[in-house]
Amino acid sequence: MRFVWAATMAAFLAFPVAAQTPVERGRYLVESIAGCGNCHTPQGPNGPILGRALSGGPPMVEGKLFTAQPSNLTPDRETGLGRYTDAELKVMIREGRRPDGSLIGPPMPFNFYRGMADADVDAIIAYLRTVPSVRSAMPKSVYNIPLPPAWTPPITEPITAPPRTDKVAYGGYLAGPLGHCLECHTPMGPDGRFQFDTMLGAGGMKFDGPWGISVSKNITSDEETGLGRWSDAEIERAIRMGVDRHGRQLMPPMGYAYYARMSGEDMSALIAFLRTLPPRKAP
Ligand code: HEC
Ligand code: HEC
Structure with missing residues (x-):
């Protein structure tokens, strides 16, 4: 495989x-x-x-x-x-x-x-x-x-699409309209609606499947629970290979094998955008 x-x-x-x-x-x-x-x-x-x-x-x-x-x-x-x-x-x-x-x-x-x-x-x-x-x-x-x-x-x-020369904007286009990273990584409120305005990227969504239960992680720039202290290489490895900062294998349903095929240019724009997500903590 x-x-x-x-x-x-x-x-x-x-x-x-x-x-x-x-x-x-x-x-x-x-x-x-x-x-x-x-x-x-x-x-x-x-x-x-x-x-x-x-x-x-x-x-x-x-x-x-x-x-x-x-x-x-x-x-x-x-x-x-x-x-x-x-x-x-x-x-x-x-x-x-x-x-x-x-x-x-x-x-x-x-x-x-x-x-x-x-x-x-x-x-x-x-x-x-x-x-x-x-x-x-x-x-x-x-x-x-x-x-x-x-x-x-x-x-x-x-x-x-935003121009590729605007790296952060293009990265946002990858994380949103093309890749819907922000859908899986934003929690829903008690009303069952995504909290895009207040909790964008804070994680906390549960996924039940043959793998058991996985919970999406905080991908904002928060230093404690998010990606604030991760290096670009660590973030890239998590996205492409499904291996977190501590070497732990990450579970589905995130499509690591698909993201493994992203171009280097797109990956770099995506990470530049993630760095701009204001720190949030899921409740
Ligand atoms: C998170 C899971 C998910 C992803 C990712 C996804 N889809 Fe879907 N898609 C579904 C589900 C579930 C349905 C069926 C919904 C229903 O029956 O009403 C569906 C339905 C569709 C339909 C309607 C087909 C029909 O005959 O009614 C099209 C077209 C479609 N998807 C295209 C795409 C394309 C193109 C992509 C990638 C750009 C994509 N989907 C990504 C889950 C997904
Ligand atoms: C279908 C839902 C889904 C999509 C789409 C998705 N993710 Fe994930 N992601 C998850 C889940 C669930 C985890 C946690 C898996 C685990 O803990 O085993 C995760 C983990 C991560 C991690 C590891 C963080 C950590 O603290 O370990 C990063 C980074 C990440 N995702 C970034 C992204 C990016 C960037 C995209 C878009 C290219 C994306 N994700 C798309 C569900 C998703």
């Missing part, structure tokens, strides 16, 4: 960013920072089943609230995305709305995907059109909570 990742990683790192076509850009995003397969690829006893990549992931159970079934994102016409147009997919990915008006449910991270630049969401769609088609009908998700009437107002203005 490790060899496979290492080989793909080398291939990505060797790739000059400027020369990327939309399909290549989409592949880079899906297989690294966006990590769509972390939810949408089936899992076997030895990890993701790569021969069936993106054909629908294991159910995600949130107590009695919902059992969500990450969909088949391969181009199969009946069971995958082949039946949707590019324009329809763009609304589905960023706004969480299907062409029939129904809403796509959590935990698809719409709080953040709504901020994805047009060029990047277009690139992701272009890439998804090229992955091997897998016929796999997923069971329907069951939500016992009411979904809101809409996740976001319709997007009517063009969205562009």
Whole structure:
């Protein structure tokens, strides 16, 4: 397994960013920072089943609230995305709305995907059109909570990514709209809403899965419970390899194997942004 990742990683790192076509850009995003397969690829006893990549992931159970079934994102016409147009997919990915008006449910991270630049969401769609088609009908998700009437107002203005020359802003784009780091790493309040205004990056979200229970960590600049005293290399190792500052192996569901394939430039921007998160402590 490790060899496979290492080989793909080398291939990505060797790739000059400027020369990327939309399909290549989409592949880079899906297989690294966006990590769509972390939810949408089936899992076997030895990890993701790569021969069936993106054909629908294991159910995600949130107590009695919902059992969500990450969909088949391969181009199969009946069971995958082949039946949707590019324009329809763009609304589905960023706004969480299907062409029939129904809403796509959590935990698809719409709080953040709504901020994805047009060029990047277009690139992701272009890439998804090229992955091997897998016929796999997923069971329907069951939500016992009411979904809101809409996740976001319709997007009517063009969205562009911050320039890469503005390292912190671009890092924020990676941590938010592309990577939704800040969704998993921000606690919810008693009202069940994310505390983005007051507790951004403070950690404390619980994830129940085959690995047991993991709790997201404080990734703000707080010196005691956050990353304030970590070196850049230590932060990078945690993100890419899932090994913390004390050498302890970190648990899922964070998609370490996807982040391992991020370019050095993107990793450096992401860390520069994390350094700017005001210190917070989860209650
Ligand atoms: C945290 C887990 C998670 C991540 C990450 C995620 N998804 Fe999803 N996605 C889901 C779940 C769960 C559903 C099904 C929700 C439902 O049934 O209403 C879904 C549904 C979808 C749908 C709707 C398909 C349909 O036929 O209704 C699309 C399109 C989609 N995801 C694309 C993506 C793309 C592209 C990415 C990466 C940029 C991505 N997802 C990342 C969990 C995730
Ligand atoms: C699907 C949820 C999820 C996503 C997305 C996610 N994380 Fe995590 N992260 C976790 C969890 C849970 C842990 C703690 C795992 C453990 O303790 O075993 C963690 C641990 C970490 C750690 C180690 C901190 C420590 O004190 O040990 C860092 C650093 C980190 N995440 C940064 C990020 C960044 C940056 C991103 C985006 C590129 C990200 N995470 C995306 C859930 C997530």
